[in-house]
Amino acid sequence: MFDSNGDPKPHYRKFYDLIQQYSEEELREKHVTAQLSFLRQGITFTVYNEESGSTERTMPFDFVPIIIPPEEWETIEKGMVQRVEALNLFLEDIYNSQKILEEGIVPRHLVENNPYYYAKQVKGISVPLNNHIFLAGVDLIRDENGKYHVLEDNLRNPSGMSYVYQNRYVMRQVYPELFGRHVIETLEHQLSYLHEAVLDHGPAVEGRKPFAVLLTPGTYNSAYYDHVFLAQQMGMQLVEGRDLLVKNDVVYMKSTRGLKQVDIIYRRIDDDFLDPEAFREDSALGVTGLMRAYRAGNVAILNGVGNGVADDKAIYAYVPEMIRYYLNEEPIIANVKTYMLDREDERAYVLDHLEELVVKNVGASGGYDMLIGPHASKELIEEFRQKIIESPHQYIAQPTLKLSRAPAYQGEEFYPCHVDLRVFVMRGKESHVLPGGLSRVALKKGSLVVNSSQGGGGKDTWVFKQERRDG
Numbered sequence: 001m002f003d004s005n006g007d008p009k010p011h012y013r014k015f016y017d018l019i020q021q022y023s024e025e026e027l028r029e030k031h032v033t034a035q036l037s038f039l040r041q042g043i044t045f046t047v048y049n050e051e052s053g054s055t056e057r058t059m060p061f062d063f064v065p066i067i068i069p070p071e072e073w074e075t076i077e078k079g080m081v082q083r084v085e086a087l088n089l090f091l092e093d094i095y096n097s098q099k100i101l102e103e104g105i106v107p108r109h110l111v112e113n114n115p116y117y118y119a120k121q122v123k124g125i126s127v128p129l130n131n132h133i134f135l136a137g138v139d140l141i142r143d144e145n146g147k148y149h150v151l152e153d154n155l156r157n158p159s160g161m162s163y164v165y166q167n168r169y170v171m172r173q174v175y176p177e178l179f180g181r182h183v184i185e186t187l188e189h190q191l192s193y194l195h196e197a198v199l200d201h202g203p204a205v206e207g208r209k210p211f212a213v214l215l216t217p218g219t220y221n222s223a224y225y226d227h228v229f230l231a232q233q234m235g236m237q238l239v240e241g242r243d244l245l246v247k248n249d250v251v252y253m254k255s256t257r258g259l260k261q262v263d264i265i266y267r268r269i270d271d272d273f274l275d276p277e278a279f280r281e282d283s284a285l286g287v288t289g290l291m292r293a294y295r296a297g298n299v300a301i302l303n304g305v306g307n308g309v310a311d312d313k314a315i316y317a318y319v320p321e322m323i324r325y326y327l328n329e330e331p332i333i334a335n336v337k338t339y340m341l342d343r344e345d346e347r348a349y350v351l352d353h354l355e356e357l358v359v360k361n362v363g364a365s366g367g368y369d370m371l372i373g374p375h376a377s378k379e380l381i382e383e384f385r386q387k388i389i390e391s392p393h394q395y396i397a398q399p400t401l402k403l404s405r406a407p408a409y410q411g412e413e414f415y416p417c418h419v420d421l422r423v424f425v426m427r428g429k430e431s432h433v434l435p436g437g438l439s440r441v442a443l444k445k446g447s448l449v450v451n452s453s454q455g456g457g458g459k460d461t462w463v464f465k466q467e468r469r470d471g
Helices: 010-019 024-040 070-094 108-112 161-174 190-200 224-234 290-295 315-327 344-352 378-390
Strands: 044-049 053-058 061-068 135-142 148-154 182-184 212-215 237-239 244-247 250-255 258-261 264-267 300-302 357-361 370-372 395-399 405-410 413-427 431-433 438-441 457-467
Touching (some): 024 405, 061 161, 061 405, 070 413, 070 431, 070 457, 108 315, 148 315, 161 438, 224 237, 370 378
Parallel strands (some): 061 457, 264 300
Antiparallel strands (some): 244 250, 357 370, 357 395, 405 413, 413 431
């Protein structure tokens, strides 16, 4: 919000002036009202804990928005479309001709030894539009100089789009006066782009529109609210595995009127549980024979099966090379520098500097199995030293960037917090980027972890169109 002199930046000036007018009591009241709004609407996620099992929580909400000027957003938008296009070409390549592996641009072992590389199940399948990535969630951070970097790619089942809408809804309900003086990109009609992208993957069926369903693992899934919201907003049927069946390699939905053919499945079930015939035999969540129908070209599955190989944290390091290789372009938004720990020289450097670095398990997410060196105890640093020595290929390391921070209002005071931004890219026949995205904030003072399961919260994200003239 502020420049190095402590003055509000131009795009934050009106917002800053407005909040000066609130009394402490008004701020407290509004903060409580906002949290209650989430609770009343049942907007929760599930946190799993080894000691206490699972608990339902609302995502803490912070009313100070992240504001992005239009020219800055234009760069983000172009960078996200470029990156996801290259990642899609990579997936199409490794499940078919494998040119990038043959030419040694990406090490073959990183793909073929990856637990999310499903060559047997996916290789040679003709994917609708050659598009494996229907929805991507790319996480961005800013350094102290305001430069954006990609932190990670989410290409399997990126969640959180519903929170973008609920953050905006609560903001408009509790702080309507803030919107009167700003003109921001609206979220209305954005989900029609998502629905259009879903239907773009359907076969051309004479005499009827393609029929699409959203497949959920059910009410106990941590992102169930997300599934319900998206199905409702897109007017799609929300189904569980038991609602579908496969006959003669065609998928049908059971209904009171009999069976209805399903052309497209937007699935929110992980690959391993999709089809007990092709993956885990003990899965009660999936649909037996689904992969046969997929291979026969009778159903589209979104996102594509086997996408996890491309959002792996070790593959992440090679995305800039993918952009150069497939698109013959320089990356618009850079990666965070990444040390590959199966390389002896890089591993030696990291083992000598663990207290300065961030170490991540390449297969983990949500802030789990992660070391933040500057904040870690000696015992934890030693524990990670052993993990790296025993399984170097399982970890990567990155410098602890001095991240930019944004003000948050929690517990009756303003204080600076680290934030990141998940940008959603929707892809059908065309690519479309949701304006703004999900700003996640590390609400624990001094924390670098923004994940909701680790105490993080959400903020509304405003992309400016233009300033209104006063009067």
